[in-house]
Amino acid sequence: xxxxxxxxxxxxxxxxxxxxxxxxxxxxxxxxxxxxxxxxxxxxxxxxxxxxxxxxxxxxxxxxxxxxxxxxxxxxxxxxxxxxxxxxxxxxxxxxxxxxxxxxxxxxxxxxxxxxxxxxxxxxxxxxxxxxxxxxxxxxxxxxxxxxxxxxxxxxxxxxxxxxxxxxxxxxxxxxxxxxxxxxxxxxxxxxxxxxxxxxxxxxxxxxxxxxxxxxxxxxxxxxxxx
Amino acid sequence: xxxxxxxxxxxxxxxxxxxxxxxxxxxxxxxxxxxxxxxxxxxxxxxxxxxxxxxxxxxxxxxxxxxxxxxxxxxxxxxxxxxxxxxxxxxxxxxxxxxxxxxxxxxxxxxxxxxxxxxxxxxxxxxxxxxxxxxxxxxxxxxxxxxxxxxxxxxxxxxxxxxxxxxxxxxxxxxxxxxxxxxxxxxxxxxxxxxxxxxxxxxxxxxxxxxxxxxxxxxxxxxxxxx
DNA sequence: GCGAATATTAAAAAATTGTAAACAAGATCA
DNA sequence: TGATCTTGTTTACAATTTTTTAATATTCGC
Numbered sequence: 001x002x003x004x005x006x007x008x009x010x011x012x013x014x015x016x017x018x019x020x021x022x023x024x025x026x027x028x029x030x031x032x033x034x035x036x037x038x039x040x041x042x043x044x045x046x047x048x049x050x051x052x053x054x055x056x057x058x059x060x061x062x063x064x065x066x067x068x069x070x071x072x073x074x075x076x077x078x079x080x081x082x083x084x085x086x087x088x089x090x091x092x093x094x095x096x097x098x099x100x101x102x103x104x105x106x107x108x109x110x111x112x113x114x115x116x117x118x119x120x121x122x123x124x125x126x127x128x129x130x131x132x133x134x135x136x137x138x139x140x141x142x143x144x145x146x147x148x149x150x151x152x153x154x155x156x157x158x159x160x161x162x163x164x165x166x167x168x169x170x171x172x173x174x175x176x177x178x179x180x181x182x183x184x185x186x187x188x189x190x191x192x193x194x195x196x197x198x199x200x201x202x203x204x205x206x207x208x209x210x211x212x213x214x215x216x217x218x219x220x221x222x223x224x225x226x227x
Numbered sequence: 228x229x230x231x232x233x234x235x236x237x238x239x240x241x242x243x244x245x246x247x248x249x250x251x252x253x254x255x256x257x258x259x260x261x262x263x264x265x266x267x268x269x270x271x272x273x274x275x276x277x278x279x280x281x282x283x284x285x286x287x288x289x290x291x292x293x294x295x296x297x298x299x300x301x302x303x304x305x306x307x308x309x310x311x312x313x314x315x316x317x318x319x320x321x322x323x324x325x326x327x328x329x330x331x332x333x334x335x336x337x338x339x340x341x342x343x344x345x346x347x348x349x350x351x352x353x354x355x356x357x358x359x360x361x362x363x364x365x366x367x368x369x370x371x372x373x374x375x376x377x378x379x380x381x382x383x384x385x386x387x388x389x390x391x392x393x394x395x396x397x398x399x400x401x402x403x404x405x406x407x408x409x410x411x412x413x414x415x416x417x418x419x420x421x422x423x424x425x426x427x428x429x430x431x432x433x434x435x436x437x438x439x440x441x442x443x444x445x446x447x448x449x450x451x452x453x454x
Numbered sequence: 455g456c457g458a459a460t461a462t463t464a465a466a467a468a469a470t471t472g473t474a475a476a477c478a479a480g481a482t483c484a
Numbered sequence: 485t486g487a488t489c490t491t492g493t494t495t496a497c498a499a500t501t502t503t504t505t506a507a508t509a510t511t512c513g514c
Contacts, residue, residue: 083354093340100346105354106333113320119327127310127332127354148404148445160502161447198504200460219459219512387491422494427471429492446470446501 008125009033009050013043013069014058014087019110023056026114027121040064047073052082054121059088059099067102074103083124087112138171139227141210150210157209162187166202170215170225179222199223235352236260236277240270240296241285241314246337250283253341254348267291274300275417279309280355281348286315286326294329301330304412310351314339363398366454368437370398377437384436389414393429397442397452406449426450 010032014020017038024034035050037043040063047055055073057066064072066086073079086099089110099107106120136143142151148164150157159167165187170178183199184192203223207215216224237259241247244265251261262277264270267290274282282300284293291299293313300306313326316337326334333347363370369378372395377384386394392414397405410426411419430450434442443451 093343096343097346100343100350105350116320116323116327119324123327123332146400146404147402147451148448149402161445162503194503195505197460197506201462201504204461204463217460217511389492421492424471424473424495425493428473428494431472444471 007031007033008054009035009052010054010056010121011035011037011043011046011050011052012056013037013040013061013066014056015039015061016058019058019087022114023117026118030118030122032121040066040069043069044072047079047082048076051078054083054085054124055079056085056087056117056121057104059086059090059095067099070099070102070104083128085117085120085124087117136168136171138174138225141171141214141227143168143171152210159206159209162202163206163209166199167206167210167225170223174225174227177218177222177224183222235281236262236279237281237283237348238262238264238270238273238277238279239283240264240267240288240293241283242266242288243285246285246314249341250344253345257345257349259348267293267296270296271299274306274309275303278305278416281310281312281351282306283312283314283344283348284331286313286317286322294326297326297329297331303417304409305417310355312347312351314344365398365401365452366441368398368441368454370395379437386433386436390429390433390436393426394433394437394452397450401452401454404445404449404451410449 008031010027012020012023012027012034013036014023015038020036020038024036027034035046035052037046040057040061043055043057043061044064046052057069059066061069066088070084070086073082073084083105084103085106085108086104087108087110088095088099091109096107096109105124108117108120135145140153142149144150145168150159150164150167166183169183169186180196180199184194188194203215203217207213214225214227216226218224237254239247239250239254239261240263241250242265247263247265251263254261262273262279264273267284267288270282270284270288271291273279284296286293288296293315297311297313300309300311310332311330312333312335313331314335314337315322315326318336323334323336332351335344335347363372367380369376371377375386375388375391377386377391377394393410396410396413405413407426411421415421415425430442430444434440441452441454443453445451
């Protein structure tokens with residue numbers, strides 16, 4: 001039931017092994033998948049084969065500079081939207097401006113704090129990343145809270161608001177039995193008073209729409225969702 | 228009808244008049260529309276009324292700090308996606324990390340070069356525009372957010388400002404259901420109060436102009452755009 | 455089988471949205 | 485300037501959908 005998300009991948013190119021190691025270590029600790037390159041040409045190769053989500057480029061590298069790598073990558077459609085961060089010892093305004101104008105998203109000067117770098121990477125991902133949206137998948141049932149859509153076997157099912165919220169509640173913890181009281185509180189709210197049969201009627205409608213046997217009655221207690 | 232392009236607007240908050248002046252000057256020279264605030268509370272006020280595309284906040288300000296302003300704004304739906312840059316004399320890793328984690332998109336330490344700031348602003352806008360897509364094409368509908376033009380089957384459709392903003396919001400995430408409240412906040416602003424039927428009427432006008440079946444009503448929830 | 459709990463059904467009630475028309479405030483233009 | 489649009493908003497009512505109630509049947513555990 002838990003949605004497996006592919007970890008975001010980051011390519012780091014730097015000719016100093018120490019930097020590669022410490023930055024890799026910190027980014028991996030944060031949950032990113034890290035690939036390293038020792039120079040510009042290797043960076044381009046690895047970028048093409050791995051298509052990382054973010055690329056960190058040292059500016060001064062043997063072979064090709066970070067700027068050159070960036071320029072080359074940006075001409076390729078696959079990388080026009082990839083986030084690129086420059087890393088450099090050159091603390092010079094004009095170089096920084098040049099880096100940002102070359103197509104870099106950020107420019108960090110050495111010596112860098114690995115934690116700051118990580119924060120900046122996180123900030124960029126937060127900004128770029130489309131929110132995954134709260135999509136719940138159980139068996140062949142997909143519940144998309146953002147789009148307010150329920151799909152069963154690829155077929156879209158229209159649920160009214162209370163029906164949707166009730167189903168969303170039950171599916172939030174499959175197999176858990178929700179007490180009638182609990183359901184009332186969470187779907188209707190604490191200050192709304194409705195009759196006893198109201199829940200039943202809504203459950204019935206959901207059962208009708210989904211094909212009945214995914215919501216089980218636990219007599220005297222409540223309901224639970226199970227595929 | 229003259230097609231005016233709405234310039235991107237930037238709000239700068241700093242208690243040092245010199246900084247306000249020099250930064251404003253440079254950003255205006257770059258073509259941005261600049262609004263200035265002298266402290267945190269003024270920043271919040273101006274943000275609410277002007278809804279700028281980007282906000283630059285000094286961290287140390289009388290009244291509310293930049294971090295506090297950021298935190299407050301981020302809780303409002305209208306500002307959850309606004310770009311925020313921190314500006315500060317505190318060259319301290321932990322503070323920088325805190326700033327980025329508070330929801331800031333960038334953190335620049337003083338003394339700053341106005342040109343570097345401008346470059347960073349440009350870089351962030353370049354990135355955002357890519358994500359938001361200043362020109363959106365959905366089916367045979369083309370929405371140019373920058374030029375305020377909507378084209379359907381090659382034919383230009385004239386939308387009033389509110390209509391355009393509403394459509395732009397809905398199309399910014401196709402299929403996502405926007406809550407009525409969310410729409411009110413993002414199109415009308417946080418402190419504007421309009422009647423219940425106002426949204427409906429605008430939706431109706433858009434439907435009339437585009438041919439009705441691209442905006443779907445999700446009763447009790449909101450509206451969504453779908454081709 | 456008994457009784458309490460739940461299912462079913464239809465119809466009433468409530469909530470939400472669609473629509474047309476009217477209005478004020480600006481903008482536009484002759 | 486005054487007349488005429490355009491825009492944004494409100495109002496009032498119609499149309500629709502959702503939610504609830506209430507009355508009746510059915511189920512399930514004991």
